[in-house]
Amino acid sequence: MFILFFTYHCKKNREMVKLQKSIEKRNAILEATLDLINEGGYQMVAMGKVAKIAGVSPATIYLYFENKQDLINQLYLICKEEFSKTAFNNYSEEMSIEEGFKVIWYNIARYKMNGTKEAYFLSQCDNTPMVDNETFQKGLDFIEPMIQLWYRGIEEKKIKSVSPYLIYANTVYPLGFLMNIQKKDTNTFNNSILDDAFKMAWDSIKL
Amino acid sequence: MFILFFTYHCKKNREMVKLQKSIEKRNAILEATLDLINEGGYQMVAMGKVAKIAGVSPATIYLYFENKQDLINQLYLICKEEFSKTAFNNYSEEMSIEEGFKVIWYNIARYKMNGTKEAYFLSQCDNTPMVDNETFQKGLDFIEPMIQLWYRGIEEKKIKSVSPYLIYANTVYPLGFLMNIQKKDTNTFNNSILDDAFKMAWDSIKL
Amino acid sequence: MFILFFTYHCKKNREMVKLQKSIEKRNAILEATLDLINEGGYQMVAMGKVAKIAGVSPATIYLYFENKQDLINQLYLICKEEFSKTAFNNYSEEMSIEEGFKVIWYNIARYKMNGTKEAYFLSQCDNTPMVDNETFQKGLDFIEPMIQLWYRGIEEKKIKSVSPYLIYANTVYPLGFLMNIQKKDTNTFNNSILDDAFKMAWDSIKL
Amino acid sequence: MFILFFTYHCKKNREMVKLQKSIEKRNAILEATLDLINEGGYQMVAMGKVAKIAGVSPATIYLYFENKQDLINQLYLICKEEFSKTAFNNYSEEMSIEEGFKVIWYNIARYKMNGTKEAYFLSQCDNTPMVDNETFQKGLDFIEPMIQLWYRGIEEKKIKSVSPYLIYANTVYPLGFLMNIQKKDTNTFNNSILDDAFKMAWDSIKL
DNA sequence: TATGAATGAGATTTCATTCAT
DNA sequence: TATGAATGAAATCTCATTCAT
Numbered sequence: 001m002f003i004l005f006f007t008y009h010c011k012k013n014r015e016m017v018k019l020q021k022s023i024e025k026r027n028a029i030l031e032a033t034l035d036l037i038n039e040g041g042y043q044m045v046a047m048g049k050v051a052k053i054a055g056v057s058p059a060t061i062y063l064y065f066e067n068k069q070d071l072i073n074q075l076y077l078i079c080k081e082e083f084s085k086t087a088f089n090n091y092s093e094e095m096s097i098e099e100g101f102k103v104i105w106y107n108i109a110r111y112k113m114n115g116t117k118e119a120y121f122l123s124q125c126d127n128t129p130m131v132d133n134e135t136f137q138k139g140l141d142f143i144e145p146m147i148q149l150w151y152r153g154i155e156e157k158k159i160k161s162v163s164p165y166l167i168y169a170n171t172v173y174p175l176g177f178l179m180n181i182q183k184k185d186t187n188t189f190n191n192s193i194l195d196d197a198f199k200m201a202w203d204s205i206k207l
Numbered sequence: 208m209f210i211l212f213f214t215y216h217c218k219k220n221r222e223m224v225k226l227q228k229s230i231e232k233r234n235a236i237l238e239a240t241l242d243l244i245n246e247g248g249y250q251m252v253a254m255g256k257v258a259k260i261a262g263v264s265p266a267t268i269y270l271y272f273e274n275k276q277d278l279i280n281q282l283y284l285i286c287k288e289e290f291s292k293t294a295f296n297n298y299s300e301e302m303s304i305e306e307g308f309k310v311i312w313y314n315i316a317r318y319k320m321n322g323t324k325e326a327y328f329l330s331q332c333d334n335t336p337m338v339d340n341e342t343f344q345k346g347l348d349f350i351e352p353m354i355q356l357w358y359r360g361i362e363e364k365k366i367k368s369v370s371p372y373l374i375y376a377n378t379v380y381p382l383g384f385l386m387n388i389q390k391k392d393t394n395t396f397n398n399s400i401l402d403d404a405f406k407m408a409w410d411s412i413k414l
Numbered sequence: 415m416f417i418l419f420f421t422y423h424c425k426k427n428r429e430m431v432k433l434q435k436s437i438e439k440r441n442a443i444l445e446a447t448l449d450l451i452n453e454g455g456y457q458m459v460a461m462g463k464v465a466k467i468a469g470v471s472p473a474t475i476y477l478y479f480e481n482k483q484d485l486i487n488q489l490y491l492i493c494k495e496e497f498s499k500t501a502f503n504n505y506s507e508e509m510s511i512e513e514g515f516k517v518i519w520y521n522i523a524r525y526k527m528n529g530t531k532e533a534y535f536l537s538q539c540d541n542t543p544m545v546d547n548e549t550f551q552k553g554l555d556f557i558e559p560m561i562q563l564w565y566r567g568i569e570e571k572k573i574k575s576v577s578p579y580l581i582y583a584n585t586v587y588p589l590g591f592l593m594n595i596q597k598k599d600t601n602t603f604n605n606s607i608l609d610d611a612f613k614m615a616w617d618s619i620k621l
Numbered sequence: 622m623f624i625l626f627f628t629y630h631c632k633k634n635r636e637m638v639k640l641q642k643s644i645e646k647r648n649a650i651l652e653a654t655l656d657l658i659n660e661g662g663y664q665m666v667a668m669g670k671v672a673k674i675a676g677v678s679p680a681t682i683y684l685y686f687e688n689k690q691d692l693i694n695q696l697y698l699i700c701k702e703e704f705s706k707t708a709f710n711n712y713s714e715e716m717s718i719e720e721g722f723k724v725i726w727y728n729i730a731r732y733k734m735n736g737t738k739e740a741y742f743l744s745q746c747d748n749t750p751m752v753d754n755e756t757f758q759k760g761l762d763f764i765e766p767m768i769q770l771w772y773r774g775i776e777e778k779k780i781k782s783v784s785p786y787l788i789y790a791n792t793v794y795p796l797g798f799l800m801n802i803q804k805k806d807t808n809t810f811n812n813s814i815l816d817d818a819f820k821m822a823w824d825s826i827k828l
Numbered sequence: 829t830a831t832g833a834a835t836g837a838g839a840t841t842t843c844a845t846t847c848a849t
Numbered sequence: 850t851a852t853g854a855a856t857g858a859a860a861t862c863t864c865a866t867t868c869a870t
Contacts, residue, residue, distance in 0.1 A: 456663060456664060540748075540798075541749070542663070542745050543661055547805060550805070574820075577814070577817075579810075580795075580799070583796075583799055584821045587794065587795055587797075588794055588795060603786075610781070610787055611791075613781075614781070614783070614787060614791045617824050617825050618825035
């Protein structure tokens with residue numbers, strides 16, 4: 001899951017072997033947290049359970065994270081970063097507004113609808129006070145390129161001249177609802193839904 | 208807040224005065240729960256705190272609600288019902304699709320953007336496993352008239368022929384995001400935002 | 415031990431029967447704390463152990479005391495008050511300086527040398543940061559009559575004109591050392607030691 | 622602080638350079654312990670904190686000390702030894718009782734009232750079960766010369782024929798109280814207090 | 829010798845719920 | 850119906866100590 005992250009905020013640098021070991025433990029902890037959130041939401045995240053699932057001692061968690069809030073915050077930023085990497089996959093700033101928007105939107109749509117724990121976790125974070133405000137703000141940085149695309153679209157008179165918040169609310173955010181429904185009852189949607197959803201998203205913002 | 212609710216599930220009927228008294232207590236408990244959720248999310252809801260804020264004994268809560276989950280569930284249904292009343296205010300099935308949609312949408316939009324605790328609570332419920340599945344399904348019944356309107360719109364070829372879920376996701380659900388932003392940072396939006404948002408919502412579904 | 419205390423700082427008044435019950439629990443908790451301090455000092459005072467010895471649930475302790483520090487603080491003030499009652503037993507302000515000093519000193523001396531847990535606890539509090547500063551200051555109020563006697567003694571030119579701190583240090587405080595020795599090795603002192611100690615105390619302050 | 626101590630219990634002798642290095646580490650650990658005790662008493666002494674302040678690994682502490690109790694014990698003996706060196710500075714057994722007593726008493730008084738961490742630590746050790754009994758007894762050896770002086774004083778009929786414990790309690794021990802007060806509230810005492818205190822100490826024991 | 833990582837046991841505190849009245 | 854007291858279980862977090870290197 002987080003296997004790609006070889007560096008993280010930690011007080012001192014150590015040699016590679018040690019570092020590798022630590023990363024594994026840290027990832028196990030993050031993964032366990034994600035599992036629990038996925039299973040029953042924030043209320044399920046008990047440090048003891050996290051430890052047990054991760055296969056470490058409760059005390060070990062506190063070597064990697066200051067406290068529970070920090071664990072959640074860091075997990076949020078990691079997921080958000082991973083999310084943004086997925087979102088901008090195959091996207092280039094050279095693309096036309098329509099093409100760029102389409103690429104990003106479908107990236108996000110597939111990410112959300114694939115039923116990954118990360119997507120569900122992020123949705124919860126965005127709709128509850130689970131992560132603190134500062135962390136939430138940091139998370140916004142990751143989607144900056146998308147906002148830039150929108151601004152360009154506005155300049156080029158391709159999309160409506162409205163706040164990025166509005167654009168997000170009407171194009172990306174709706175996917176969160178579909179994801180929730182999907183999670184509550186798989187088999188609700190067939191494959192064509194994404195195309196419908198995309199058309200609606202685009203219609204809502206296009207000039 | 209919940210002052211209008213004069214009936215609730217209780218084991219035996221009593222004379223009117225008693226009932227009135229009980230209603231007040233029950234409402235105080237529900238109100239307190241809402242306050243706490245509003246303040247810090249589900250994690251803030253501790254039965255002891257609820258009792259203290261409501262001005263009752265913890266034990267009293269269990270006279271009105273089976274347990275914590277039941278309290279949350281019932282609160283959800285109450286809010287959802289109240290929400291639907293607001294949503295369909297001034298709406299009549301005689302209205303044209305466009306007019307009916309507009310009336311309902313603005314009702315909901317004002318409800319969400321007014322910063323009420325209920326709106327924030329409902330948004331959290333819709334994005335977390337706070338309420339159980341059964342209750343969530345019950346909540347959907349309250350917006351049935353809106354769904355009927357959409358089906359009529361589809362028949363009349365006024366709106367796209369897509370799942371009601373999709374319509375909800377692209378018209379009502381986006382308001383949740385705007386509400387969250389508003390809550391995180393008041394003064395973000397000016398008054399004209401609702402008109403922009405409405406146009407986007409309508410554009411996303413209109414044929 | 416604390417059987418005489420029928421009132422204590424608690425948020426609301428309750429009827430007598432309830433109150434009686436509570437007092438017993440509260441006393442059991444205080445007593446247990448004292449036992450543990452006596453056995454191994456502050457490091458021995460674990461809320462779980464206190465609860466077990468007192469025969470209550472850990473959670474119950476928190477009905478009577480805000481937290482561990484509050485428990486220690488309150489115990490300190492109770493012991494200090496009880497100590498002062500003992501100290502001024504049979505003392506009257508009409509007494510001559512010599513007589514009054516003698517009565518009080520012997521009261522204290524017997525209190526300290528009797529090997530009670532309270533005496534040992536107070537000595538530890540006075541020589542460590544166990545109780546917070548504010549509480550320590552409150553504790554000083556209880557020995558106010560003794561200080562008044564000393565001031566009178568200074569006026570009457572019976573005792574040296576020095577700070578009450580100095581008088582305390584040379585008359586009462588030394589008993590703490592004797593108590594410590596006694597606790598470490600009983601049978602160190604015979605009965606005549608108190609008379610020797612009294613003479614030394616008096617010689618140190620008399621004019 | 623402890624820079625003068627070039628030997629300590631360690632399993633094997635090594636060459637001088639290594640030893641020097643080790644001494645520094647050991648001293649850093651002892652110093653850190655002292656700092657923590659000074660800051661918040663025994664409860665503040667956590668091996669992890671000691672390690673961090675000393676700039677070593679927690680594991681390193683266990684190379685120099687068997688366990689926490691051993692660390693405290695050894696620190697006690699070191700401080701006690703250092704204390705005794707200060708106490709007997711400029712003292713010679715040739716001195717008269719009065720002169721010898723005065724020299725020693727003022728040495729101790731200045732040591733206690735200078736606000737050093739060591740003095741505060743020793744006071745806590747003498748009034749709590751922080752150090753074990755055996756160690757406490759060893760500590761007494763360091764003040765043996767003072768006791769010898771007292772015995773000589775008794776023989777020469779200069780001071781009262783009482784237990785050394787009593788003499789200590791009435792001459793040295795009172796300084797601990799003054800030190801505590803000083804620590805709680807600096808600026809309580811002016812310079813003349815030592816002279817007052819000395820007179821009281823001497824008056825209490827002189828024949 | 830020296831260490832960073834790791835941990836089991838345990839510390840304090842909280843909480844949903846029940847009991848006695 | 851209503852309650853304050855009470856609690857077992859569990860939550861978060863800490864700590865003295867050890868292990869692998």
